[in-house]
Amino acid sequence: MRDHGIGYIVGTILDAPENASVVNELKERAREAGFKAGYNECLNHVNPFYQSKFTDERSGFHGVDTEARHVAAINAYNSLSISAVEDIEKCLEAEDYVDSLWLLYGVLEEEEEEETAGDAKGDVGTNGTKED
Incomplete structure (x- = not known):
């Protein structure tokens, strides 16, 4: 042995298969959360230079709680059987x-x-x- x-x-x-599907879900949720955080960070840097304010309305994750989805994916991985x-x-x-x-x-x-x-x-x- x-x-x-x-x-x-x-x-x-x-x-x-159980591990592969949960890890894939975790990677996707982490990617989404990172994308939304990066998009919002960019808005914070760009908006001081323009009189009109840009929002995240054009983002694919507008109104989506990506952090909660990421936390749920982490919890699913931690309770994986x-x-x-x-x-x-x-x-x-x-x-x-x-x-x-x-x-x-x-x-x-x-x-x-x-x-x-x-x-x-x-x-x-x-x-x-x-x-x-």
Whole structure:
């Protein structure tokens, strides 16, 4: 598990559909909040130089509480439940947690053995004969 399992487990958690959708939502809400804050900051810098005042009415986020939407996305991420993590927690509760994790992620070992079977690093190669 130490050699290969941890990276596979981390990849499983990061690639989980639950995680991907919530992270995508979080990125979008942060982008919107940053865009609106930047737009308003620009207005604050431009308005002192003009007699007529510019507003955010032309902004796509006029009247939208982007900060609240961003906070809601953060809260959704913080309360996220990923099924892969729950499976790992169940394995860790068992006395033979390493064996349980191997059962859960044992496919990785089999895939690696198939990939390295014909690797030919310092051995006879894939055709079974040694070349002179």
